[in-house]
Amino acid sequence: xxxxxxxxxxxxxxxxxxxxxxxxxxxxxxxxxxxxxxxxxxxxxxxxxxxxxxxxxxxxxxxxxxxxxxxxxxxxxxxxxxxxxxxxxxxxxxxxxxxxxxxxxxxxxxxxxxxxxxxxxxxxxxxxxxxxxxxxxxxxxxxxxxxxxxxxxxxxxxxxxxxxxxxxxxxxxxxxxxxxxxxxxxxxxxxxxxxxxxxxxxxxxxxxxxxxxxxxxxxxxxxxxxxxxxxxxxxxxxxxxxxxxxxxxxxxxxxxxxxxxxxxxxxxxxxxxxxxxxxxxxxxxxxxxxxxxxxxxxxxxxxxxxxxxxxxxxxxxxxxxxxxxxxxxxxxx
Numbered sequence: 001x002x003x004x005x006x007x008x009x010x011x012x013x014x015x016x017x018x019x020x021x022x023x024x025x026x027x028x029x030x031x032x033x034x035x036x037x038x039x040x041x042x043x044x045x046x047x048x049x050x051x052x053x054x055x056x057x058x059x060x061x062x063x064x065x066x067x068x069x070x071x072x073x074x075x076x077x078x079x080x081x082x083x084x085x086x087x088x089x090x091x092x093x094x095x096x097x098x099x100x101x102x103x104x105x106x107x108x109x110x111x112x113x114x115x116x117x118x119x120x121x122x123x124x125x126x127x128x129x130x131x132x133x134x135x136x137x138x139x140x141x142x143x144x145x146x147x148x149x150x151x152x153x154x155x156x157x158x159x160x161x162x163x164x165x166x167x168x169x170x171x172x173x174x175x176x177x178x179x180x181x182x183x184x185x186x187x188x189x190x191x192x193x194x195x196x197x198x199x200x201x202x203x204x205x206x207x208x209x210x211x212x213x214x215x216x217x218x219x220x221x222x223x224x225x226x227x228x229x230x231x232x233x234x235x236x237x238x239x240x241x242x243x244x245x246x247x248x249x250x251x252x253x254x255x256x257x258x259x260x261x262x263x264x265x266x267x268x269x270x271x272x273x274x275x276x277x278x279x280x281x282x283x284x285x286x287x288x289x290x291x292x293x294x295x296x297x298x299x300x301x302x303x304x305x306x307x308x309x310x311x312x313x314x315x316x317x318x319x320x321x322x323x324x325x326x327x328x329x330x331x332x333x
Contacts, residue, residue: 004050005131009037010112012088033069034310036135043279043312045074052076058111084111095241113142122155132156136169164193189225218251248298262302276304276312
């Protein structure tokens with residue numbers, strides 16, 4: 001039987017100048033949709049996992065169009081809620097070679113930011129689920145979103161469902177009167193799998209210094225929060241905006257594992273690559289041992305750099321082929 005994963009978070013409209021044009025050159029925008037947790041769910045759906053995304057959209061044509069986007073990419077949308085007037089959006093100017101990408105967000109007052117705990121029955125949402133995934137962006141959006149996320153995590157704990165959190169967040173998003181350091185520890189300590197970096201552990205929890213080695217930081221995090229089974233991260237070397245290198249790493253409480261460095265010589269779209277890593281990790285941990293799961297996550301992440309848009313649309317065969325060392329990109333007939 002196929003595994004079932006639930007994700008929770010905001011989905012935004014993405015508007016980008018065509019190709020690698022700058023904002024000042026744009027006379028039109030390319031439209032797509034994306035959000036960290038939804039990106040994970042869609043990527044898993046393309047790998048053959050049953051995936052449901054929980055979110056809230058405005059009850060208008062834009063909200064319905066965003067819902068249709070989720071359905072088009074194989075997601076169950078029975079727990080999409082409607083209300084409010086605004087769909088969050090962001091503008092992306094894609095970088096190239098030595099010019100970095102630029103992102104401008106327009107998400108304040110969105111329908112999702114107004115979500116309340118009483119709107120969601122998590123026991124109903126999570127029934128028959130194998131996994132729940134969240135990111136550190138969601139609790140930064142509003143107090144209601146943070147409480148919904150905590151309710152989901154605790155319900156999953158009670159129901160014996162694995163919980164993964166990609167906990168990295170952004171200080172400048174926390175505008176509703178509570179800080180990252182006040183909210184995040186309660187969420188993190190109830191996770192089974194944590195995706196982060198030494199800097200993330202320092203920034204959110206203050207347990208280590210930002211430049212400490214990953215395995216030391218991961219051990220300190222697991223010592224502080226014994227429920228956590230694995231701490232996973234990735235190293236990115238950005239040679240230019242068009243040339244990156246990726247390496248996965250994991251501390252599982254007993255040993256430190258890392259993958260070979262994957263060389264991505266022609267980056268098409270870097271947005272969503274962390275979500276592709278998370279989805280690959282979830283799939284890997286549901287089907288393989290730790291070493292192979294980490295290889296799967298890194299391969300999925302590397303492949304996302306070749307896919308335009310927020311979401312990794314590659315197949316299971318694509319990931320397995322790269323894991324096996326096939327970096328040729330040769331045409332399949």
